[in-house]
Amino acid sequence: MSIRVRSIHLAWIVAALTMLALVAGAAFRSTTGALFEPMETEFGWSRSGTSGAVTLNLIVYGLTAPFAAAAMERLGVKRVVLAGLGLTALGSGLTVFMTSLWQLWVLWGLFVGVGTGVMALVFGSIVANRWFVRHRGLVMGIFSGGNACGQLVFLPLIVALAEHEGWRAAALATALVAAAIIPFVARYFADSPHAVGLRPYGEEADNPVPVPAKPQVSPARLALRVLRESLARRPFWILLFTFWVCGWSTNGLIQTHFIPAAHDHGMPATTAAGLLALIGVFDLIGTVASGWLTDRFNPAMLLVCYYGLRGLSLVFVNSLLGPSIEPPLWVFIVFYGLDWVATVPPTAALCREHFGIERAGVVFGWVFASHMVGAGVAAATAGWLRETTGSYHPAWISAAVLCWLAAASLFWLRKAPVPQESRPSPNPVR
Template identity: 80%
Template sequence: MLVRNLRAVHPAWIIAVLTLLALVAGAAFRSTTGALFEPLESEFGGTRTGTSGAVTLNLVVYGLTAPFAAAAMERLGVKRVVIAGLALTALGSGLTVVMTELWQLWLLWGLFVGTGTGVMALVFGSIVANRWFATRRGLVMGFFSGANACGQLVFLPLIVALTHHPGWRAAALASALVAAAIIPFMALFFADSPQAIGRRPFGEDPAQPVPAPGPAKISAGRLALTVLRDSLSSRAFWILVFTFWVCGWSTNGLIQTHFIPAAHDHGMPAATAAGLLALIGVFDIAGTVASGWLTDRFNPALLLVAYYGLRGLSLVFVNSLLGPGIEPPLWLFIVFYGLDWVATVPPTVALCRIHFGLERAGIVFGWVFASHMVGAGVAAAAAGWIRESTGSYLLAWVSAAVLCGLAALSLLALRRAPEPEREPVPEAAA
């Protein structure tokens, strides 16, 4: 009976589950950085600026890897590229247990793990959603976006506990083992596309002709750069780049990286702050799935106006909410920020598809996502410098609030009809 039921399930849903596992593996590492700041500084004598710099390099490499990873998936196949990313993440995180100086953190976190997790960024999810689903793409992308929150939810409390006993090396090793454990599942059960196994995307009209693979023309790197060059003349591209840059600044760069040390500055125990950050992850799952459902039904640009505007408003008050204990207003912030955390992803992916077409959407979103992580990297370094220079994170919270307001205003320009359809993207070389 179980085997018969499994055969009745469209393979797109099995691929979606495997994609979720890979995204969670990447998120397992992302949940460690803020929790490991103080132990690393204590052992190696580093400063907050130094450790923040390693995170900045990680975030920037992570983001800049994404568009080239998307093009490599077109050229080499999704499965090969993702398995390589998982292996690189496991290697980089695992080698931190034997490092002896802080500069090695820049190499391992910045280059090894930055590249590996960049392969498993949400660009991977967007390619899977676009290839395997003809309907419910927004909802599926909502689940993929929530995978980051799920990884944070599952692993952050464990990471904090391991950091306290037996130590931060155990926490780093745990992240490495999670990434390594996903590799066999991807190798055995993942497929690059429905056509590769003789199926159609979920929800596609059976009368729709199955597209034949096009001729190989250009390399993956050139493909990524060609799509970037063609997109630079689009106002929609620049708006999406700016708004996702702000999204990265206000989430991964600021809250995820600095919330725990900022709360500790106000007398809150690190374990309590980590629990609150994990709780943001709980509500993020609900928020992103709901955002995906809304994206399938409403104008995605107007959804983003609301998301960024409300996020900016909440950041104005966060510094005054932190203290030794948890008061009701802080609970309100945690719930709201969790619901809004990456709710921006499904509408942004939809706008890439609407304005640039299905064939270009994955790589365009790769470049947009790169701006997200560059914004996160700049924020991680800037917030660390602000804290070290002024003794407080107040200016960091306020600057993020202003940027969110500007992002909301800029998106009003995308509420009208999309730009004319573009020429098909050239095929990547085999």
């Protein structure tokens, strides 16, 4: 490959392909939440049963991330992403033949959970760290916004397709899209700039970024070793907790339960899905802005603001829902969209600052896993609270309290003593 294609650094081509995979993977994973009601109507399944399948999907998706990151370091990013796309296409395609609830758990919980877990934000973090020096935070913000945008913007399309053609058509569509992306990644993606004789975008000749050594252990051993060593440090626990709360208050609660919660208040499902799509649009703006801010300000203090304001907004959401969309609900949609995953660029930056560029991908993988475990627990808990109390109001309030606790915990996070990417990790994994 040449250094530039039509005067565009190859880093931007790789970033565009990464963005495509992130958006698509997020869209695939959002399908089940949008298809709750048609599946329950056809098969007579309970909300707890379908919520449980989503819980398994979210947890498997999250726990796949650190092992996927380790596999990318050991086997190559392209190979792992291609395998994830293939598994997602297979799991989604086989869904059209299911007749029992356990099959939903296996196909969406395991197959799609693992496949989309490979295309989680840890994938974007590795690409941003490898390919960019200048604008790294901004690029991570774009990746984060695209990921959340894919989760939400495609929901109206999925809901409309399910209403007119049936939920099987929506599931089959995701399988076909996943399969269609495979040849583009196979042809144009590159694992790292050094693999094709380039420098990362923005790297200065007199200040090169160290090239991490390729691990000599299996991906599973690498992931577990990094976890064991990271658990001995306070920053890791704080990042685990805060991102667990992030997952609880976004993917687990709003993404999974906003449509049925709005429907409880008389709002049509298509209208609620459209509001979620708007959250995705504003999220793209908010997360790109967060990436820009992360390049310039203390990421820990940015997170304090994000979690504190998110908690405040959740206190009021139950009173804003109704059959029609009133102005206060528009305020919530815009604000929550701007804040949706604005937490990702600062969190990824803190992983890099405190653990070094060599381990940042796997560390962020474990932190991201906590995000999805929190989302999975929230999906099941909110469903249980709805069945027990007849309302989602307790779920909104509990999420608000958790957000405030996350904001408070960040004051215990001390600043990294030295810039970690200026030198190799003191304990390279071999």
